Amino acid sequence: MLKMTNIDIWIRHRQIINAVSFDVQPGAIVGLIGPNGAGKTTIMKTILGLIPFSGAVTIDNQSVTETNHAGLKSVGALIEHPALYPFLTGYQNLALYTQDEANLQAIVTQLEMTPYINRKAKGYSLGMKQKLGIALALLNHPQLVILDEPMNGLDIDATILVRQIIQQYAQQGTAFLVASHILSELEKVVTDVIIINNGQVRLNQPIATFNQVTAQRYRLQTTDMVQTQALLTDQQIPFEQDAGYLNIAQAALYMVQTLCFNQQIQFKALIPEQVSFEQRIVQLLHEKDGDEHAN
Amino acid sequence: MNMQTSLSQEWYKFRHQPGPLLGLLVLLGLMLIMALSAPVTQSAVVMGFGTPQWLLMIIVIIGANFFIMEDQHTTIRTLLYRHTYRWSIYLAKLLILSLYTGVLVLLSLLFTGLLKIVFAPQLSWQDGQLFSHLLVGMAGTFLVAILLLTIILWLACLFPINTVVIGLGLILVLTGQGIASLTIDANPMLTAILKWQPLNMLNLMAQLPDSSYQKDTHLSNVQLLVGAIGYSGFFLAIGYWRFKHKRV
DSSP states (O other), X not given: OEEEEEEEEEETTEEEXXXXXXXXXXXXXXXXXXXXXXXXXXXXXXXXTOSXXXXXXXXXXXXXXXXXXXXXXXXXXXXXXXXXXXXXXHHHHHHTTOSOHHHHHHHHHHTTOGGGTTSBGGGOOHHHHHHHHHHHHHTTOOSEEEEESTTTTOOHHHHHHHHHHHHHHHHTTOEEEEEOSOHHHHHHHOSEEEEEETTEEEEEEEHHHHHOOOOSEEEEEESOHHHHHHHHHHTTOOEEEETTEEEEEGGGHHHHHHHHXXXXXXXXXXXXOOOOHHHHHHHHHHHHHHHHHHO | OXXXXXXXXXXXXXXXXXXXXXXXXXXXXXXXXXXXXXXXXXXXXXXXXXXXXXXXXXXXXXXXXXXXXXXXXXXXXXHHHHSSOHHHHHHHHHHHHHHHHHHHHHHHHHHHHHXXXXXXXXXXXXXXXXXXXXXXXXXXXXXXXXXXXXHHHHHHHHOOOHHHHHHHHHHHHHHHHHHHHHHHHHOGGGXXXXXXXXXXXXXXXXXXXXXXXXXXXXXXXXXXXXXXXXXXXXXXXXXXXXXXXXXX
């Protein structure tokens, strides 16, 4: 579907994007994650042929450049803010770009915009504008949809609704590239994760692989906590006490197991410390930053 | 998207804005005030009750707003990525504004006729070729308005800020002809070059119905016509070049 190959972007003698390459397959929902200024929006604008770049962007094997947008016929996008004409109604904003009236009506119904679709967009709340921006991106049965912070300004109901619609479109083969700072929402919907920092792709893998992270620490409870602590201290194994548990590193787990077994101490509980999606992302960004500084 | 789609989209946006209708009403209102404020003379009719001056001001404001609104509302991104080629957007906007200018000229011509009938029935259309001078003057106004539009679109690409472009446009309308005459008079050795400056082409609308202006412009009607068309092409080209390389 979408293929970005070795993209470099320089703005005012500063490299903003550095050798970025990735693919987005039909039906995939790819989360583009990174801190502010990492280059997410720039990558999205590059795909839309809005800024000059070196490298190659192809959509369905059709090349996209700054001057040729023929490959963008079946692409919808919401970049940064919903782009609306305030003097037009919501319906008219959609009618301006629609090629299929029935499709327009279906999207309005799907996004539950019927009560206000015939009101001028200048009177819309932030959430209404956001929904209209998403509706514009979904017009005309796109094969690729690019959404930059789609959940901005949406209430809980609308957030759930948009998530469901994204999944529904993806099941029908539409590919999504979604950037969001609301990682908990992103986690619920993405099939793949791309982490970007300082204009470079730091990680690109399916969400299933990303989530298969071995717990780094374990919480341990034994039949004799006092003796276990003494054993760990004797063997110089680092641990922390935490609400009736001993918190140990994964690397020390087998050694602790053997020590306890030898002393006839049984494990009562061994709980891997769950690392949230958010924590994992933050950890990765810091790890990569550390590597970079070390180099 | 092809040119036809671009034109239909730009027309859709244009006709849903309140500005163009308001511009027309203001033009007709100002013409009426001109007719009421002094005895109607042959010269007032030939000049369409001040049509050239009012029309150019309205064109500056409507043209700048119509182009810069895309940056103001950030719709420029959608506009650019949804169109295969940028030239179709630029040209469609210019064509819609030119069409609007044509409509304004036509309606002000009809309204001039109506005002003459009501306020100066004693004047004959044949006296001093009143009707032909009016027609030629309106044609000149239309051509100057197109030249001004190409300049406004170019300025809008350079400085996508309403007030700046409208301010510069109004300065051109109000002082352009005067500056042209002043620079030519102040540099008699350079008249052969300075008479071809773009500001001098704004005199086309005044000179076509009144040849006495030739002593100020130092150009014949045909030369002014060629100059106005040539500069329209030039500003269209540099405006599009700027738009083509616009970063959003």
